[in-house]
Amino acid sequence: MPSTLLRGGRKAAVTAVAGLMLAAAPAHAADEIRVGLISGGCVGCHGSEGGGGHGIPNIARTMTRAEFVATMKAFRENKNNPTVMNRIARGYTDEEFALMAIRWAKPE
Amino acid sequence: MRLGLSRRTLLASAAAAPVSLAAPRVLAQGRMKLVIIGGGFGGASAARFARDTFPDVEVTLIERSRTFTTCPYGNLVLGGMRRIEDITFTYDGLARRGVRVVHDEAVAVDASAKTVRLRNGSPVAYDRLIMSPGIDLRWGAIEGYTEDAAERMPHGWAPYVQPITVLERQLRAMPDGGVFVMAIPDNPFRCPPGPYERISMVAHYFKQAKPRAKILALDAKNGFSKQPLFQEAWEELYPGMIEWRGASNDGRVVRVEPAAMTLRTEFGDTVKADVANVIPPQMAGRIARDAGLANQTGWCPVKPQTFESALVPGIHVIGDASIAAPMPKSGFVASTHAKQAVAAAVALHRGQTPPDPVYFNTCYSHVGTDYGISIVGVFRAQGDRFIEVPNSGGISPRNATMSRERKEEQRRLEAYYADGWYEALTRHMFGLG
Known part of the structure; x- marks a missing residue:
């Protein structure tokens, strides 16, 4: 469930999406929902808990947030021998990578 | 920033008029009733997301069938790679997670009273309604193609109307050397790459079981999804077996004669089939049309930020029934409509600004073994339109761009x-994991 990771990740979430967070405290719930929506796309292939399968990589707590974001940015440049991830990564912003990282990366 | 501002605006207005504005909202927040009609890719995904994300919302899913057979992977049943049981699911997983699953048919919606009338049970009240009604087939749009005709010339395009096994049985019974004819509709229709995956899976079966059989695809349009990839693969895997005829090459089927097993094209060609698969033009599912959610096209216009109907407030229409081009009518993208529609419905009910949407589609097709x-x-949403993010997405790389080894590995x-x-x-979506 998103909330488990978010409990540990709230501080970083605020940092990651600082541009949206000028109103600070009241926006936390809305931000958790955004994390759920953005990472909801990943779930379609990597599974509800990000565990992967059938050759699709496990993305649950296998990377730090910084590594996760760097991996997504590298896909944009066709690095790491991608099949679909390059095409997908080019559709998302850096800020959205940070939101995905809150859901999938190791808690910080 | 927009979120913060809207919250401040809301707080300010609540402070200015504490009784008339704030009180009803607080009451409404107690236990919002979110009702979802239709348990396919859109509706089931909406139920799962709502249950996971909003523990304080009451989530009801109305679905007439106790089981759901997916359209995706139906073509693999034709190819002999899956059995129908492998692609059939129940709603038990969603019910276990706390979704109230009502197996009944929604027959009418009263948008002013905010209730859904059921065929058998008592009416269901909602605060916001998500409708994911799927498609209906336009009987008679191709002359002679009626529900009766579909027994002889199956569509295999809506599992709740006709299981894919009807077409499967006909293909298995077809003699070697026979001709399998497909009639494919113009845009928009459910699952744009689906007919071409079907051609591929039938070819895969013929190659093993009926190597002298032929496939003739009669298409009402001049191009199709993943076209270069499919056509390269057909040449490579099934040489000489498949003929695809587009609209400008007299591919549009306008009439069928099931008794004679013939199909008539726009410019007067008559084609005889041993097995015929007619995929007719389509429209939004009936409950959506009856509720006044569809326009003259037969599909439902929606607001791109929220999937709320552009015609009837308080109802969000997601999935194949909605007008959401350039997004395809696919199961995967319906699951992302669903999540945004749920988040938007809850936000709007609470007087908050819905989050900015990102919609996402991934669609694989099987063309052969491995x-x-x-x-x-x-x-994304841009004003009153949906747009595809420039320079993103697209199809798998083509032959010319890679070495043979690299391509084989990719495929x-x-x-x-x-x-x-x-x-x-x-x-x-079915709450199984």
Whole structure:
């Protein structure tokens, strides 16, 4: 469930999406929902808990947030021998990578 | 920033008029009733997301069938790669997670009283309604193609109307050397790459079981999804077996004669089939049309930020029934409509600003053994339109851009990933994992 990771990740979430967070405290719930929506796309292939399968990589707590974001940015440049991830990564912003990282990366 | 501002505006207005504005909202927040009609990719995904994300919302899913057979992977049943049981699911997983699953048919919606009338049970009240009604087939749009005709010339395009096994049985019974004819509709229709995956899976079966059989695809349009990838693969895997005829080459079927097993094209050609698969033009499912959610096209216009109907407030229409081009009518993208529509419905009910949407599609097709291809797309709302994010998405790389070894590896991996995609998506939406 998103909330488990978010409990540990709230501080970083605020940092990651600082541009949206000028109103600070009241926006936390809305931000958790955004994390759920953005990472909801990943779930379609990597599974509800990000565990992967059938050759699709496990993305649950296998990377730090910084590594996760760097991996997504590298896909944009066709690095790491991608099949679909390059095409997908080019559709998302850096800020959205940070939101995905809150859901999938190791808690910080 | 927009979120913060709207919250401040809301707080300010609540402070200015504490009784008239704030009080009803607080009451409404107690236990919002979110009702979802239709338990396919859109509706089941909406129920799962709502249950996971909003513990304080009451989530009701109305679905007439106790089981759901997916359209995706139906073509693999034709290809002999899956059995119908492998692609059929129940709603038990969603019910276990706390979704109230009502197996009944929604027959009418009263948008002013905010209730859904059921065929058998008592009416269901809602605060916000998500409708994911899927498609209906336009009987008679191709002259002679009626429900009766579909027994002889199956569509295999709406499992709740006709299981894919009807077409499967006819293909199995067809003699070697026979001709399988497909009639494919113009845009928009459910699952744009679906007919071409079907051609591929039938060819895969013929190659093993009926090597002298032929496939003739009569298409009402001049191009199709993943076209270069499919056509390269057909040449490579099934040389000489498949003929595809587009609209400008007299591919549009305008009439069928099921008794004679013939199909008539726009410019007067008559084609005789041993097995005929007629995929007719389509429209939004009936409950949506009856509720006044569809326009003259038969599909439902929606607001791109929220999927709320552009015609009837308080009802969000998602999935194949909605007008959401350039997004395709696909199961995967419906699951992302669903999540945005749920978040928007809850926000609007609470007087908050809905989050900015990102819609996402990934769609794999199996073309042969260890041979898969894909299309992906990322979409956003821009004013009153949907747009695809420039320079993103697209289809698997083509032959010319890679070495033979690299291509084989790509196609093998994509076939493997396709199975993971299907499993992850279905397990998620039916609450199984």
